[in-house]
Amino acid sequence: MLARNAEALYWIGRYVERADDTARILDVTVHQLLEDSSVDPDHTSRVLLQVLGIDAPETELDVWSLTDLVAFQRKTKGGGTSIVDAITAARENARSAREVTSTETWECLNTTFNALGERERAAKRLGPHEFLSFIEGRAAMFAGLADSTLSRDDGYRFMVLGRAIERVDMTVRMLLSRVGDSAVSPAWVTVLRSAGAHDTYLRTYRGVLDANRVVEFILLDRLFPRSIFYSLKLAEHSLDELLHSRGSRVGATSEAQRLLGRARSELEFVRPGVLLESLEMRLAGLQKSCFDVGEALSTQYFHAVPWVAWSDAGHRDPLPAGKGKK
Template sequence: MMLARNAESLYWIGRYVERADDMARILDVAIHQLLEDATVDVDRAARLVINVLGLDPGDADGDMDVWSLTERVAYDKSSIGSIVDLIGAARENARGAREVTSSEMWECLNTTYNGLGDAERRARRLGPHEFLSYVKNRAAMFAGLADATLSHDDGYRYLLLGRSVERVDMTIRMLLSRAGDRVSSPAWVSVLVSAGAHDTYLRTYRGILDAEHVVEFMLLDRLFPRSVFHALRVAEGTLSDLETRTSRVGAQAEALLLLGRARSSLEFLEPGRLLDDLQTRLLDLQDTCRAVNEAVTAQYFHVSPYVSWADATVSDGEDHVIEESEL
């Protein structure tokens, strides 16, 4: 039986690394568009990116530009939820759970964190892409090392669960960034590029590019690993493997029930109705992610209070894991 604190650490390592990777992807595409298109309202577009990522804009009273956007999302060590902050949080969780992670995983996170300063200095000379590429490449390396060097037991399942839940949330954020655009808007391609899905999408749909096909691919595709449906199915299967209780009537724990309902709502969606109330559907899925996180935390990470029989007092179990402050 894995200790609750180790299970929680692995879950949040999966979430933090995935979030840093996806934020780097989203920011890289956004910056490229801002620098290429002189007609874009830079301040409005920058604030949209921050809003989509769920970040606090901080003290940005004046107009934002590419550099202040990058500072807030990527470099700022004092800002909760920045890329640097997320990688630091993943590293600290890995430090506290060394007995359940491989040496290669720890070394990857530690080296990544220690290399952020050099990557930032290169980016300030050559452009933000240098830093964002570094983060994306190191996140891919960590994912590969986790898959290759960690036994695929409960510890790996907690890591995979965290990665999958975060992937659902971040893919939804990518779609939300374009949910109000016209069906014919070329900006929909930015969702595909952010998710690393552009080439796969073009091969799947024979080069046809429109909003309905983009949404269909990113929400429903069974084979693409960053689609919402695929990530939901992986999270559901992982939770099912972690579930130790059996029930003759098929009763499920709350987190598993929530994931199953979300997956079914997409699986049996009527064709041609994807763009109807798209924003509402995406926000509902995002709320499900929050509810799943709370249910997983309550079921697997909150240990029962320890009862001291000597003096009949109760002392709360202490958890030494860095936790997410707000989803």
């Protein structure tokens, strides 16, 4: 597979997942601001912007200004990505890799992109939920179409790998925003809803809401597909398939494989009861691992051939005085 196609598929997976997760988090936050008058809109909005890596303005924030920044703003400041930017980037990557994507997945992304303007206008009339539920539905449709129309080849593995790494990163960001909250804070319900885990958590723990169990469920659950451990296992499996070296006698054969395995093993054998004690440090480590894995994948697969200077670049005689290149 061409490096540019592999990179495009990887980033399609990441950007669609980013749009989906951002829509989920923003939707829950908007409902909280609209339904609970005791919540400070400006403070809550700034916490969310910090989680998403978007620079907050100096002016006071409310539901509508928060929605404009997170959902509709083009070219956000601070390194974060708005929902519109994420969908646009996913569509552009799909357009550049049409030969390795299915018609159905391309049409899903292209139709979603073309509907953004209309959906944005509708959201300003009817409220943000209309737009956010549209994005969540289209992301679910894309995932379903990818699973049902793409061969389980290297291209599919790159897409799944990108989606899994992005899911870990976004879930870590969401948990970091709650570090320091009390064990009985209602914010833990918000975390569960933002991760799409509320109903599954209640069925798993028989309705008992406890911060330790919430963190345990989102970090360590082996069966819930949006947990950090499950996503790390999925990323590790996809990378093993790409490397075609699952039976290597020396263990990890690439830097990305080593980083994913280390992050997964550190979670796999941790004692659940002590998660809250070192939560911030553990989450920061996971966030760094996501960044390092992305860099390792880029070096190994997407930009494998480094820029090379001319062999005599450091040995040329200096130009005569008064002369220069044209």
